[in-house]
Amino acid sequence: MTARGARMTSLMPAPHMGALASAHSPGFHLAMLAVFLSPMNHFRLDAVYITASDVAVVVALVVMLWQGALPRRPFGGATGLWIAGFLMLGTGLMLGSIAHAAGVELGKVMAQYAFSLLLVPLVVAGRSLDETVALARVLVLSIVVVMLFGMWMIHFVPDPPLRFVSYNNRMRSLVERENECAALGAVAVVFLLGLWQAGFARLWELLVALPILAYGIMLTGSNTGLMCAALGVGMIMVFAPSGRLTLFVLVVAGSILALGFAFPALVPDVFRSRVLEGIAAADPALSGTFADRMLLIQEAFRLADDRLLIGMGAEQFRNISVFDAPVHNTYLLLLNEGGLLSLCGLVALMLAGLPAPLSHLPFRRYRGIAATTLTILLIFALMLNTFPHFYARFWNVPLILALSLSCALPQARAPRPSRSAVHA
Structure with missing residues (x-):
């Protein structure tokens, strides 16, 4: 094969999911189970935060450890930065907890962070591209199931439990949280569009899943979820532009708007009252608990002035706050409880996700995955x-899985100019 032919072959579209290898690495099916169960927060213990997904992760870890298949660098070259971010986050919380005698709370919080940020990546990340794509598809399927369950509870179950549907009829489903359920819907939309753009999803899958995800986001009545979904679609279009993607998004968006105007009854009341009215009036006060959260944020800024070096310790914000609640802002919460060191650790964790997608973004073949x-x-x-x-x-499972997609891509290199071109 000529050099030009080799370069053309290297830029051919990635194989479709139907071409996945039949043999999988150890623990793969358990990893699929862990990913599928991860959005279903309902299946957990009450005494301590252990979910059904966690059990699958532990069993997968045992199998992979027994067979010597644990990945040494689940995030490739960014693994060191990821671990450094975790250590900084944990050290800041530890210093604050020791200073304020909050050792018990520190143990509980750090056990959860260690499991999420160190053990889960060993099961989910560090796999081949075929397996990682399969895990991403399983995650989308799980979120679709979560949305369908929530719709069933709202439309067909009289007086549904509050853990699934809030008192003001906002869908919580198996996530048991409104905003997080909506955000997971937005994440599933991004995964679908990115995989389709990269050739790993079929058009009929989008046509089936997207209406379910869109209606589920509306049932949550979440401004945050709507913003994340709109932002996600927009970013995919910017980072991985194509004519078919633009046409598809315009057709879907136009169809949703047309149906909404032609059949107003299709728009859930909770979405109309919490989201549309606030947007129309340009008044965030109409959007649920915005004012209450702002009070906590203002308090967090005020308390952080004296805790930049040594924080107040893990889970101590709720004990000091006049509102007896933690601030719903992770950046401010870590700044108060772990000082600047914990906040810098969080930033390092997010920076660890940048090198792989940025290195692949210039290459058309990998652009859909990098954009995702x-x-x-x-x-x-x-x-x-x-x-x-x-x-x-x-x-954390969707985040780790998204980072793993770009890390699983083959090393991208720009084609070298031919010798004749150099001497021309």
């Missing part, structure tokens, strides 16, 4: 403004 990683990383960074500690597996 960057978009979900940005959604994660934005969502940290809306909840406290982020060790829950229903959120």
Whole structure:
């Protein structure tokens, strides 16, 4: 084969999911189970935060350890930065907890972070591209199932339990949280579009899944979820532009708007009252608990002035706050509880997700996957403004999986100019 032919072959589209290898690495099917269960936060113990997904992760770890198949660098060259970020985050919380005698709370919080940030990547990340794509597809399927379950609870179950549907009829489903459920819907949309753009998903899968995800996001009545979904679609279009993607997004968006105007009854009341009215009036006060969260954020800024070096310790913000609640902003919460060191650790964790997708973004073949990683990383960074500690597996598994997609891509190299071109 000529040099030119080899270069053309290297830039051919990636094989479709139907071409996945029949043999899988150890623990792969258990990893699939862990990923599928990860959004289903409902299946957990009450006494301690251990989910059904965690059990699958532990069993997979045992199998992989027995067979010597644990990855040494689950995030490739960025693994060191990821571990450094975890150590900085944990050290800051440790110093603050020791200074304020909060050792018990520190143990609980750090056990959760260690499991999410160190053990889960050993099972989910560091796999081949075929396996990582398969895991991403399993995650999308799981989120679709979560949305369908929530719809069933709202439309067909009289007086559904509050853990699935809030008192004001906002869908929580198996995630048991409104905003996080909506954000997971947005993440699934991004995964779908990115995989389709890269040739790993079929058009009929988008046509089936996207309406379910869109309606599920509306049922949550979440402004955050709607913003994440719109941002995710926009970023995929910017980072991995194509004519068919633009046409598809325009057709879908136009169809949703047309149906909404033609059949107003299709728009859930909770979405109309919490989201559309606030947008129309340009008044965030109409968007649920925005004012209450702002009070906590203002308090967090005020308290952080004296805790930049040594924080107040793990889970201590709620004990000091006049509102008896943690601030729903991870950046401010870590700054208060772990000082600048913990906050810098969080930043390092997010920076670890940048090298792989940025290195692949210039190459058309890899652009869909790289755009998916960057978009979900940005959604994660934005969502940290809306909840406290982020060790829950229903959120970290999608993040780790998104980073793994770009890390699983082959090393991208620009084709070298031919000798004749050099001497021309």
